[in-house]
Amino acid sequence: MSNFPKEFLWGGATAADQYEGAFNADGKSLSVSDILPLSGNGRKWALEHPLEAAKKDYGFYPARESVDGYNHWEEDLELFADMGFSVYRMSVSWPRIFPEYGMDEANESGLEFYDKVIDKARKLGMDIIMTIDHFDTPLWATKNFNGWVDRKMIAEYVKLAQTLFNRYKDKIKYWITFNEINALLNYPLFAGGIDISKCENSLQARYQAAHHQLVASAEVVKSGHKTNPKFKIGSMIAGVVNYPNTPYPLDALEAQETTRRSYFFPDIQARGYYPLYAKKFFEKNNIIIAAEAGDAEILKEGTVDFVSFSYYSSSNISTDTKIKNRKTAGNFSARSSHNDGGVVTWDSSNAVINPYLESSEWGWAIDPVGLRYLLNDLYDRYQKPLMVVENGLGERDEVTSDGKIHDTYRIKYMREHIEQMGLAIEDGIELLGYTTWGPIDIIANSTGEMSKRYGFIYVDRQDNGKGTNKRIKKDSFYWYKKVIESNGANLA
Ligand code: BG6
Numbered sequence: 001m002s003n004f005p006k007e008f009l010w011g012g013a014t015a016a017d018q019y020e021g022a023f024n025a026d027g028k029s030l031s032v033s034d035i036l037p038l039s040g041n042g043r044k045w046a047l048e049h050p051l052e053a054a055k056k057d058y059g060f061y062p063a064r065e066s067v068d069g070y071n072h073w074e075e076d077l078e079l080f081a082d083m084g085f086s087v088y089r090m091s092v093s094w095p096r097i098f099p100e101y102g103m104d105e106a107n108e109s110g111l112e113f114y115d116k117v118i119d120k121a122r123k124l125g126m127d128i129i130m131t132i133d134h135f136d137t138p139l140w141a142t143k144n145f146n147g148w149v150d151r152k153m154i155a156e157y158v159k160l161a162q163t164l165f166n167r168y169k170d171k172i173k174y175w176i177t178f179n180e181i182n183a184l185l186n187y188p189l190f191a192g193g194i195d196i197s198k199c200e201n202s203l204q205a206r207y208q209a210a211h212h213q214l215v216a217s218a219e220v221v222k223s224g225h226k227t228n229p230k231f232k233i234g235s236m237i238a239g240v241v242n243y244p245n246t247p248y249p250l251d252a253l254e255a256q257e258t259t260r261r262s263y264f265f266p267d268i269q270a271r272g273y274y275p276l277y278a279k280k281f282f283e284k285n286n287i288i289i290a291a292e293a294g295d296a297e298i299l300k301e302g303t304v305d306f307v308s309f310s311y312y313s314s315s316n317i318s319t320d321t322k323i324k325n326r327k328t329a330g331n332f333s334a335r336s337s338h339n340d341g342g343v344v345t346w347d348s349s350n351a352v353i354n355p356y357l358e359s360s361e362w363g364w365a366i367d368p369v370g371l372r373y374l375l376n377d378l379y380d381r382y383q384k385p386l387m388v389v390e391n392g393l394g395e396r397d398e399v400t401s402d403g404k405i406h407d408t409y410r411i412k413y414m415r416e417h418i419e420q421m422g423l424a425i426e427d428g429i430e431l432l433g434y435t436t437w438g439p440i441d442i443i444a445n446s447t448g449e450m451s452k453r454y455g456f457i458y459v460d461r462q463d464n465g466k467g468t469n470k471r472i473k474k475d476s477f478y479w480y481k482k483v484i485e486s487n488g489a490n491l492a
Contacts, residue, residue: 002489003422009127009432010484012080012439012456013089013390015134015179017063019442020093022070026109029099030054030139032189033063038463039447047189049197050142060465062448067441067459068469073117075471076440079457081124083477084484088126089389089435090117091134091179094160101140101156106163118171128172129389129435131236132161132220134179135445137193147193148184148209151292154216161220165227173232175224176308176389177217180238181269182262184210190445204287211289214268218302232305235269236389237262239309241370241377245318245352254350255317263381266307270382272300306432307382310390311417313359314370315351362394362452368416375424375431385430391417392437394444394452397474405458405474414476414483415491422488436480440471456480 017033024030036046037058046053069076080088096110118128141147141156161177180191185206188194192209199205217235224231242258244251260277267275273296282289357365371391378386393413397405414436425431438454441461450463456477461467482490 002487003425004488005425005431006487008487009087009129009387009434010488011085011087011089011126011129011433011435012083013129013435013437014069014091014440014442015131015136015445016091016093016096017066017134017136018438018445019066019069019440020096021064021066021068023061023064025070026096026113027099027107028093028096028110031063031093031095031136032139032142032193033135033445034061035139036061036063036448038062039449043448047187049195050139050189051195051198054139054143062443062450062463062465065465066443067450067461069442070113072469072471074120076457077117077120077124077126079471079473079477080121080439081126083439083456083481085126085439086484087129087174087433087435088121089129089131089176091131091136092160092164094133094136095138095140097163098138098156098160099140101138101144111163111167115167118168122171127174128168129174129176129387129433130164130168130172131176131179132164133157133177135183135187135190137190139193141193142189142195146195146198146205147188148212149192149194149199149205151212151290153193154212154219157213157216158219158223162223162227165220165224165231169228169231173230175231175233176236177220177233177269177304178213179236180310181210181213181217181235181265182237182240184213184265185261203285207282207287208289210265211291211295214265215291215295215298217269217304218272218298218300221302221304222298234306234308234387235266235304236308236310237266239311239371239374239378239388241314241367241374242317242351243314243354245316245320245354248319250319251317254319258315258317258350266304266378266382268299269304270307270384272303274299304384306385306387307378308387308389309374309378310437311371311374311388312391312394312437313364314354314357314367314373315365316354318350318352360393360395364394366393366413368413368420371417372420372424372427375421375429376427379429385432387432388421388434390435390437392454394454396451397441397453397458399458399460399472403472405472407474407476410454410456410474410476411479414480418483418488418491439480
């Protein structure tokens, strides 16, 4: 028997800069990911010094070609439809639509690409969840005014969102304003187009940028609802579960504070005002947010319709300095397999290894129960419908002599997470849908690697960019198809 509601949305999610490639086709300009080398070649440094990095010649740039989704989208959508997807979460590439700063008119060729994708997906029976900005800030924003630190970004973003709303008002119902908006604190370049090396007070800059994004998000929720009252517009965070590492009360307090750093964002997007704990945090850290008259009203009037999140792993938070070096990894403490010392610029969490959990090769703890915990936690906090819009296992895959990929480890991971989602629904949470991360192999965001694969569909492309881009169905492809067919009842 299935725990999932009849109209439950099953599907997968990709992001333009990790999937499309075609970095300079049809008028597209560079996005911040287009200037980053593969991890192991100075990616971490480039993330922290993008303006200097942009002047270098790294030779190879993973995002510039990715898996050539720009020329394979039709085949890929047909594969998704073959698995039975009822929804596809995608994003647009901002610099494909507005290649230059201050343009009044959007780049028509860029939009025509998305017209084709959206029309085909709908024809194949898939709804679209559109992420307006998924780590795809145009480089012009970093160059002209250091990205979201500057208030000018609000108008640019609203223009992008309104262009999409007008064009797709009868075709798309679900919208996400920013991918993993809480990542702004850890990933200022990806999530905010910010060259953090140019910021005198890095913490102040991150929270100022956050204020601008929160106002922009609320503003487009308001304008989106005007464009089409049926739109459902949501927030999206990197889902974090922070367990206290021990029953030591200070560990529990530290875990709570770490969690608040993330919940700060949906707290505002879902409730419409700054929580008191944030105001106290700003006071304590001498952070002064420059806000304009009217911002508070916009936040209040632009609350989201649903809360969505990605979920990969959980963390154990410890205040014990003796074990702090036993660090775990995850979205906010991502490491590469090339040992270049991690790829986030503010790994402030005291996350240590959880002895009860296994980890992926990249050190991300595997914790299906954490997903049930998080679903309940978020529902208790907001009482808004939820969506799990990313979940998956990044692992190495091998094409065996039979030409197949027997990814039993991925099936196990997905099965256990879907089971826990079902249990959370039994607990009483309201869940609209589930889109797995990277239903097709794409480049990893943190490291730019191809070898960290999430897909049900294998792509013949290697870390160094070599390969034919041929698509091959993995064992998990057939497994997920059965899951969808049975509405989550058959997980065998
Ligand atoms: C999320 C991002 O943080 O995690 C995705 O929204 C990303 O863009 C995913 O790809 C997995 O991370 P990674 O680094 O393994 O690709």
